[in-house]
Amino acid sequence: MKNITVALDAEGGDRAPSIVIQGAALSSERKPNARFIFFGDENNIKRELDQHGSAALRARSETVHCLDKISMDEKPIQALRRGKQSSMWKMLSAVSDERAHAALSAGNTGALLAMSVFCLRTATTAARPALAALWPTLTTETVVLDVGANMEADYRHLTDFAVMGAEYARILYQTPRPKVGLLNVGTEAAKGNDLVRNADARIRAIQDAAKFEYLGFVEGDDICKGVADVIVTDGFSGNIALKTAEGTAKLIGSYLRGALTSSVSGKIGAFIAKNALTAFKNRIDPRRVNGGVFLGLNGLVVKSHGGTDGSGFSSALDLTIDLAAGGVTEAVRENLARLPNLESPPSSGEPEIKSNSAKNDSIASAYEEKSL
Amino acid sequence: MKNITVALDAEGGDRAPSIVIQGAALSSERKPNARFIFFGDENNIKRELDQHGSAALRARSETVHCLDKISMDEKPIQALRRGKQSSMWKMLSAVSDERAHAALSAGNTGALLAMSVFCLRTATTAARPALAALWPTLTTETVVLDVGANMEADYRHLTDFAVMGAEYARILYQTPRPKVGLLNVGTEAAKGNDLVRNADARIRAIQDAAKFEYLGFVEGDDICKGVADVIVTDGFSGNIALKTAEGTAKLIGSYLRGALTSSVSGKIGAFIAKNALTAFKNRIDPRRVNGGVFLGLNGLVVKSHGGTDGSGFSSALDLTIDLAAGGVTEAVRENLARLPNLESPPSSGEPEIKSNSAKNDSIASAYEEKSL
Numbered sequence: 076m077k078n079i080t081v082a083l084d085a086e087g088g089d090r091a092p093s094i095v096i097q098g099a100a101l102s103s104e105r106k107p108n109a110r111f112i113f114f115g116d117e118n119n120i121k122r123e124l125d126q127h128g129s130a131a132l133r134a135r136s137e138t139v140h141c142l143d144k145i146s147m148d149e150k151p152i153q154a155l156r157r158g159k160q161s162s163m164w165k166m167l168s169a170v171s172d173e174r175a176h177a178a179l180s181a182g183n184t185g186a187l188l189a190m191s192v193f194c195l196r197t198a199t200t201a202a203r204p205a206l207a208a209l210w211p212t213l214t215t216e217t218v219v220l221d222v223g224a225n226m227e228a229d230y231r232h233l234t235d236f237a238v239m240g241a242e243y244a245r246i247l248y249q250t251p252r253p254k255v256g257l258l259n260v261g262t263e264a265a266k267g268n269d270l271v272r273n274a275d276a277r278i279r280a281i282q283d284a285a286k287f288e289y290l291g292f293v294e295g296d297d298i299c300k301g302v303a304d305v306i307v308t309d310g311f312s313g314n315i316a317l318k319t320a321e322g323t324a325k326l327i328g329s330y331l332r333g334a335l336t337s338s339v340s341g342k343i344g345a346f347i348a349k350n351a352l353t354a355f356k357n358r359i360d361p362r363r364v365n366g367g368v369f370l371g372l373n374g375l376v377v378k379s380h381g382g383t384d385g386s387g388f389s390s391a392l393d394l395t396i397d398l399a400a401g402g403v404t405e406a407v408r409e410n411l412a413r414l415p416n417l418e419s420p421p422s423s424g425e426p427e428i429k430s431n432s433a434k435n436d437s438i439a440s441a442y443e444e445k446s447l
Numbered sequence: 448m449k450n451i452t453v454a455l456d457a458e459g460g461d462r463a464p465s466i467v468i469q470g471a472a473l474s475s476e477r478k479p480n481a482r483f484i485f486f487g488d489e490n491n492i493k494r495e496l497d498q499h500g501s502a503a504l505r506a507r508s509e510t511v512h513c514l515d516k517i518s519m520d521e522k523p524i525q526a527l528r529r530g531k532q533s534s535m536w537k538m539l540s541a542v543s544d545e546r547a548h549a550a551l552s553a554g555n556t557g558a559l560l561a562m563s564v565f566c567l568r569t570a571t572t573a574a575r576p577a578l579a580a581l582w583p584t585l586t587t588e589t590v591v592l593d594v595g596a597n598m599e600a601d602y603r604h605l606t607d608f609a610v611m612g613a614e615y616a617r618i619l620y621q622t623p624r625p626k627v628g629l630l631n632v633g634t635e636a637a638k639g640n641d642l643v644r645n646a647d648a649r650i651r652a653i654q655d656a657a658k659f660e661y662l663g664f665v666e667g668d669d670i671c672k673g674v675a676d677v678i679v680t681d682g683f684s685g686n687i688a689l690k691t692a693e694g695t696a697k698l699i700g701s702y703l704r705g706a707l708t709s710s711v712s713g714k715i716g717a718f719i720a721k722n723a724l725t726a727f728k729n730r731i732d733p734r735r736v737n738g739g740v741f742l743g744l745n746g747l748v749v750k751s752h753g754g755t756d757g758s759g760f761s762s763a764l765d766l767t768i769d770l771a772a773g774g775v776t777e778a779v780r781e782n783l784a785r786l787p788n789l790e791s792p793p794s795s796g797e798p799e800i801k802s803n804s805a806k807n808d809s810i811a812s813a814y815e816e817k818s819l
Contacts, residue, residue: 226632
């Protein structure tokens with residue numbers, strides 16, 4: 076099995092570096108092929124390693140001392156301007172220098188996104204990576220992307236997201252031909268707006284070249300049903316869907332608590348069913364599925380939840396190692412290169428996409444105005 | 448109190464005309480100022496009235512015999528072409544002829560939307576009405592619009608939706624200055640896309656003239672928190688948010704059932720807490736809040752859920768009567784006329800909106816291509 080080296084931001088997250096070292100300790104037992112580079116204050120890292128790390132972990136780890144860190148509330152543009160000595164930037168540089176296969180941080184999401192784009196550049200038509208979330212369903216999980224990076228996506232971006240999501244799903248679910256759906260307001264061909272109708276035509280045309288099965292349009296309530304391995308959407312709609320689902324889960328949890336505590340029989344029943352209700356609570360705990368994956372960069376970057384614990388961080392680390400070992404970045408690049416060069420679908424005056432270099436050069440100014 | 452006449456589609460819904468007459472019977476007791484015109488097969492309506500209607504209901508009702516009806520799966524464009532003798536069209540004509548103050552149907556949503564636009568025309572910048580849903584929250588409910596009619600909204604449409612939603616909330620919650628939020632991916636001014644940033648500037652500028660309090664951007668998880676009386680969004684994002692929330696509620700219900708039936712203690716606890724769990728189930732039942740309101744037409748049109756029962760239909764009818772009695776259509780029109788004529792916010796090449804007559808004349812061709 077291929078050795079995988081993960082660069083870890085030991086200064087990212089509410090309880091760094093403790094959760095980072097604890098997470099690595101847990102993952103190192105499950106993933107014998109993994110090596111770790113910790114970026115952060117070397118004294119703190121050493122102390123945590125002495126406390127939580129096995130001899131095996133220490134043997135497979137190294138530490139790069141960093142003088143600076145990005146705080147959780149720092150603006151992305153500010154982080155980009157002054158953060159070149161930070162643990163986050165150094166971690167990403169290790170991926171661009173090919174000293175590591177992937178990077179994982181529980182730090183500031185906007186700064187991580189901005190720095191990732193600068194450090195690794197995108198390998199697709201979009202100026203930003205897509206954020207891919209794992210969404211709990213009736214069966215297992217579905218990969219949903221983009222959940223928040225690309226606010227002004229066009230149909231070419233959505234097509235690239237389909238390719239990227241399919242590679243993610245292929246590795247995660249070990250399925251040769253993942254099922255991909257495109258999020259819309261209905262399933263008939265005439266539904267929705269120009270963006271999704273144009274993307275629908277293009278994704279349908281490339282499904283065989285990119286080795287996935289295209290299901291066509293799916294609706295918001297199909298996400299949780301698990302009808303698709305991958306659901307593609309733009310970052311605006313995807314972010315609203317994700318947060319609406321989180322809000323709905325909290326609302327229903329609150330209704331349930333209210334119902335079970337408003338009568339004596341409710342309280343007694345809840346006490347007896349305590350284990351079942353705890354299992355239910357754990358199942359809807361958002362920390363259970365941890366790890367937002369940035370896809371479409373020249374390198375793999377994963378964001379862990381900032382408030383997670385060591386166990387949650389290790390879930391994200393396991394995912395990072397699996398996706399790197401499966402070669403998600405390379406597979407995306409190869410599949411994108413293999414796609415047929417189709418005529419553009421009939422479009423309603425969408426602007427021509429800039430060349431990749433012009434696109435990447437304009438990122439700095441884009442971040443001035445529209446920080447994530 | 449002003450007398451309100453509601454035109455009712457007695458052929459719309461899975462169990463029409465029975466639910467329509469039953470619903471009217473229930474509402475007539477609660478709303479002594481309401482009168483009803485039933486559109487449909489007069490023999491069937493008479494039979495249901497004899498069975499369910501009180502003498503008081505019969506005294507306040509009339510029936511218009513219609514030779515045709517629109518089926519639930521008929522395409523909107525087909526309904527428009529051949530449906531001029533249908534109960535749905537005749538019902539809407541009663542509003543445009545000012546024989547009724549409002550129309551209510553549990554029939555085909557797409558056909559109702561298309562026919563409403565043809566029969567009543569829009570009174571706003573948008574070519575279609577906005578669909579306003581009542582969304583359950585931690586406190587009461589929030590008006591969310593548009594949840595599915597306007598797929599290509601511009602900032603002027605979203606501004607009109609804010610005015611329309613505020614009038615709805617003012618009547619429903621009896622609050623002099625409703626709180627209005629704009630759905631986005633974050634709350635800072637730079638977040639999101641051009642559409643929401645332009646709408647944000649415009650809605651902020653008109654809040655005093657339109658007599659609401661603008662809260663700025665809200666996120667997906669704010670909908671359920673009840674932070675705003677009204678949440679404005681385009682029909683694409685709103686529809687995805689609504690269906691995602693429905694899917695999440697079903698998923699969590701399924702997780703809970705699974706947890707409570709997978710162990711003996713879970714089953715016993717659930718049995719003891721049966722009343723509490725039933726109260727919980729009723730609280731998350733989507734039929735509890737029934738009635739999608741079409742706002743922005745020259746007349747009020749309400750859509751009841753097609754699968755509802757008499758009690759659910761009467762909820763939608765009560766809402767229809769309250770909104771008509773509150774004068775929602777007139778208040779929207781007056782407020783829109785009173786708005787300051789602001790310069791357009793800096794826009795990224797959005798097309799100029801067509802004049803209202805050109806806009807309405809192009810509706811037929813729009814429905815050819817993009818049926819809801």
